[in-house]
Amino acid sequence: MxxxxxxxxxxxxxxxxxxxxxxxxxxxxxxxxxxxxxxxxxxxxxxxxxxxxxxxxxxxxxxxxxxxxxxxxxxxxxxxxxxxxxxxxxxxxxxxxxxxxxxxxxxxxxxxxxxxxxxxxxxxxxxxxxxxxxxxxxxxxxxxxxxxxxxxxxIRELMAAAAKHKKTIEEKGRIEPLVMVSCPECGSKDLQVLKSWEVAPKTRKGPAIRVTMYMCKNGHKFRKVTKLEG
Structure with a gap:
């Protein structure tokens, strides 16, 4: 235009x-x-x-x-x-x-x-x-x-995209940073995220957790559990 x-x-x-x-x-x-x-x-x-x-x-x-x-x-x-x-x-x-x-x-x-x-x-x-x-x-x-x-x-599309981006940033801000993630079997750090989901706390005071499934370049699959901030 x-x-x-x-x-x-x-x-x-x-x-x-x-x-x-x-x-x-x-x-x-x-x-x-x-x-x-x-x-x-x-x-x-x-x-x-x-x-x-x-x-x-x-x-x-x-x-x-x-x-x-x-x-x-x-x-x-x-x-x-x-x-x-x-x-x-x-x-x-x-x-x-x-x-x-x-x-x-x-x-x-x-x-x-x-x-x-x-x-x-x-x-x-x-x-x-x-x-x-x-x-x-x-x-x-x-x-x-x-x-x-x-x-x-x-304009509606842009506003929806902005809201989605804000939500993503907020969710990422709740995740404790992973210092190092490597395959427990071979030590490879060349990883692919297969799936990630959040699990609600079992008690009112308990923390929520995020479970992430990884696969290394050698085909080994493993999961990593991370506590989420409040």
Whole structure:
């Protein structure tokens, strides 16, 4: 996704800094729009279509043959299918849409239709939008930021992995370190752990123990019993 970040952020940040009259959009996306949208976990999506200028010499894309209005709407809708990570869109609180490309290709009606589509699918979310005319561009770019999301599968996976890692560290911290473990038959220290399990104490005050089964490189199997700290 790094290449998407390189593409997206210069456009979003540049839109509010445009000073050339031909590069000032009908609705400018400024810094306040960005800051007001980025709230909590945020995902972003990106899509683009060839502009009609010089179309005959370019490879046809899935937006080929659409009118300017339909192409602007479709490219913004397509951006949500290419998000930086999977998420539950119904949990979104805010969204920012931006359309960039040649001035004569940026269709206001297409942008408005895309806004209505997002309002319908992100029920209750606050939608902001803007356009960024780029006179020499040969593409129409649709960008969407969706924020305030609380249900992201990847985040849940990371939190579960962190909890598992913490539990493993805590369990390892309870085991008294083994100074040296070697095969009682041949003295080999080249060992493989076959199995390890914890045994609860027989009395309330008694210590728990961990039993570990080893096998040395010569095939001898033996077990090691270790007392666990409280």
């Amino acid at each position: 790094n290449h998407l970040i390189v593409k997206i952020f210069p456009l979003v940040l540049g839109a509010g800094e445009a000073k050339t009259p031909g590069m000032v959009g009908g609705k400018v996306v400024d810094t306040s729009d960005i800051l007001n949208t980025l709230n909590g976990f945020t995902v972003y999506g990106y899509s683009e279509a060839w502009a009609r200028k010089g179309w005959i010499f370019k490879k046809k894309d899935k937006f080929y043959g659409l009118s300017s209005k339909d192409r602007c709407r479709a490219v913004l809708q397509d951006a949500v299918t290419r998000l930086s990570t999977e998420c539950k869109l119904s949990s979104a609180k805010k969204a920012l849409l931006m359309l960039a490309g040649p001035p004569n290709e940026l269709n206001k009606d297409g942008l408005n239709e895309a806004i209505h589509w997002y309002e319908h699918n992100l029920k209750g979310a606050e939608i902001r939008c803007g356009d960024y005319p780029i006179p020499k561009s040969d593409r129409i770019t649709g960008i969407v930021f969706i924020s305030g999301i609380y249900d992201i599968p990847r």
